[in-house]
Amino acid sequence: MKKLLLPLFIVMLLVNCSETTGESMTVSGNVKGLKKGVLYLQKVADSTLITLDxxxxxxxxxxxxxxxxxxxxIFYLYLNKEDKNDVNxxxxxxGEPGIITINSIWNAFDTKAVIEGSETHKKLEEYRKVMTRFNTQNLELxxxxxxxxxxxxxxxxxxxxxxxDKNILRSYLYSLNFALNNKNSHIAPYIALTEVSDANIIYLDSIYNSLSPEVANAKYGRALESYLEGIRSNQ
Incomplete structure (x- = not known):
């Protein structure tokens, strides 16, 4: 179900549905113990990971x-510690408009990160926490x-x-229900596009139709709309 890489056409939808509206985001914080290295703020554009700053x-x-x-x-904060180790x-x-604070430590950069200031990221962490349990059980099996x-x-x-099979089905249903139950959050169309894009169009339609106007008109909402239109045109 979960894809390591988004299908190219979904990535292109996310890119094509992005427009500049004049809002900005500040990302600041501290990497405890880091004495030397380079930090990069990144995101995906045209299916390529690009550096913004x-x-x-x-x-x-x-x-x-x-x-x-x-x-x-979705954004990425990449740390090149110049230690020839790409792990963590x-x-x-x-990310979202406003101030985002990210604090971590140099030798466990991603696993010890504390992220504040983004309500959408809180939803992402809530989703990931449950999915981690499904993934752990899958590995055990x-x-x-x-x-x-x-x-x-x-x-x-x-x-x-x-x-x-039962564990995979449960994780799939959880993803669909999480999206449906968070219609006012940008996490809903994001999950639909990145986690369950191969679901029956009936379920994806239900997610899209449940979105609040604000979410439906934002980047991932519009990308989901375009994705559904593409499915229908090929039926």
Whole structure:
């Protein structure tokens, strides 16, 4: 269900539905313990990760960026620690107009990040917390199925397969319900596009039709509308 990379046409929809409206976002904070490195504020445009701004850190972990944006959307804060280790170096956050504060530590940059100032990001964290449980259970089931002793028992293997299918279905339904239950948040069309874009158009339609006017007219709302129009035109 979950995609590591968005289908190209969805990415293009997100890009084409973005317009500048004069609003801005300030992202500031501190990376505790960071003495040397470069911070980058990034987002995806034309299916490519682009850098909006950068800041060289030399002895002080404080940072601040400002960028224009239309409405809440996904941004990335990337840290190049110059340690030849790319693990834990990128924070994903839902930016929105106003002031966003991100505080973290240099050696656990993404896992210890505390993000404040974005109501949409709070919704993203709420969603991720539950999805992490589904993903953990999926990994446990896969690990059990890969056990040589387990593979010799067809009854156990069948039970594990059914449990995994049930877990995937539950996570899928959770994503759909989360989007439907958050019609006033920009997280709803974002989840529809990035997590359940292959769902039956009836469910995607339900999500879109439930959106508040503000969300429907914003970046991800318009992208979802265009995505649905594309599906209908190919039916």
């Amino acid at each position: 950068s800041l060289e850190i030399n002895g002080d972990g404080n940072f601040s960026f400002e960028t224009a944006l239309e409405s809440p959307e 170096d990128r924070i994903t956050f839902f 896969i690990s059990a199925a890969n056990n040589p002793e387990t593979q010799e028992d067809m009854e156990v293997m069948d039970s594990l397969r059914k449990a995994n």
